[in-house]
Amino acid sequence: MTNSYNYRHLYYFWVVAKEGSMSKAAERLDMAIQTISAQVHELEKSLGYMLFKPAGRGITLTDSGYAALKIADQIFSLGEKLPEAVRDAAKSPKTKITVGVSDGLPKLVTRQLLDPVLKLKDVQLIAHEGEFEDLLADLALHRLDIVLADRPAPNNKNLNVYSEQLTKSSIAWFCPKVFLKGAKKKFPECLRELPILLPTSHSTVRLLIDQWFSKHGITPNIVGEFEDSALLKTFAASGLGAFPAGKLIEKDLKETYGIELLGDCEDIYEYFYAIRSEKKIGHPLVEAIIKQ
Numbered sequence: 001m002t003n004s005y006n007y008r009h010l011y012y013f014w015v016v017a018k019e020g021s022m023s024k025a026a027e028r029l030d031m032a033i034q035t036i037s038a039q040v041h042e043l044e045k046s047l048g049y050m051l052f053k054p055a056g057r058g059i060t061l062t063d064s065g066y067a068a069l070k071i072a073d074q075i076f077s078l079g080e081k082l083p084e085a086v087r088d089a090a091k092s093p094k095t096k097i098t099v100g101v102s103d104g105l106p107k108l109v110t111r112q113l114l115d116p117v118l119k120l121k122d123v124q125l126i127a128h129e130g131e132f133e134d135l136l137a138d139l140a141l142h143r144l145d146i147v148l149a150d151r152p153a154p155n156n157k158n159l160n161v162y163s164e165q166l167t168k169s170s171i172a173w174f175c176p177k178v179f180l181k182g183a184k185k186k187f188p189e190c191l192r193e194l195p196i197l198l199p200t201s202h203s204t205v206r207l208l209i210d211q212w213f214s215k216h217g218i219t220p221n222i223v224g225e226f227e228d229s230a231l232l233k234t235f236a237a238s239g240l241g242a243f244p245a246g247k248l249i250e251k252d253l254k255e256t257y258g259i260e261l262l263g264d265c266e267d268i269y270e271y272f273y274a275i276r277s278e279k280k281i282g283h284p285l286v287e288a289i290i291k292q
Helices: 007-019 022-029 033-047 063-080 082-091 107-113 132-140 177-182 205-215 229-237 247-257 284-290
Strands: 052-055 058-061 095-102 123-130 146-149 161-176 195-199 221-226 243-246 259-277
Touching (some): 007 022, 007 033, 007 063, 022 033, 033 063, 058 063, 095 284, 107 247, 107 259, 132 146, 161 284, 177 259, 205 259, 229 243, 229 247, 229 259, 247 259, 259 284
Parallel strands (some): 095 123
Antiparallel strands (some): 146 259, 161 259
16 A cells, blocks of 8 residues: 555545445535546545446446445445544443453453452443454454354464463362362363263363363263353253353352362363454553553
8 A cells, every 4th residue: 555545545435335336426525527437536545446447427346346336435434433432431430341252261260360450440441242253354344352162273374463462370179069079080080970061162261171071081071062151151050060160160160060179180270362453553451451
């Protein structure tokens, strides 16, 4: 992209594409057709591709033009929200942070990762849970300030996001007290006779758990698989089975769910990441999460 490219050129192109002709765009913008045409030509020159082509007595978008329009729609739809966003920010003394939480991230871990923000005054937290790829797309479009996940972002120059490891946690097995008292064999042999609850394959730790079972020659009696980690723990607390989780949340599991530690998995860890877009000016609350 050359230095001659600017958003004014893109805006004129966008209006022409929306109106369907140079003349209608000129009328909407109260400008001469020649001026509009020159601005669009400058954009085509800087990009190196034709954005419009003749169609009968008028014009239509080229394939490159459709690609440019898709990006322009995103840019200017966000721009239309600018006055409202500025007005809302001026009315509220609170600092807002919009966080994307990957559906593979345990809920209790999410709370701990956000603890530096929750301790501050005059903060408004907006949390969106979703699939990892969808959250990265929203982050790249600046709809989110940060994404918390159990995996780093893939290498993709088009996304313009980067990852930082926040912490890691060793994996252990937990169960309700009734299973702990009734186990006839020591850990990990007791897992042969206990009902087992596991995260689904969307969780990065699931493959490691399967490999761990294979290493110890254990064929687990899997009675439930859950995408939602909080739902898994709720069923476990009701007596449905034993399950793996990070030792990072051992205290919360005991205090909130009445669940006890059964035994440790050797050399198995789950990692937690903060993913943010490449901005020159950092969000102060994002910085607080990163620096914890």
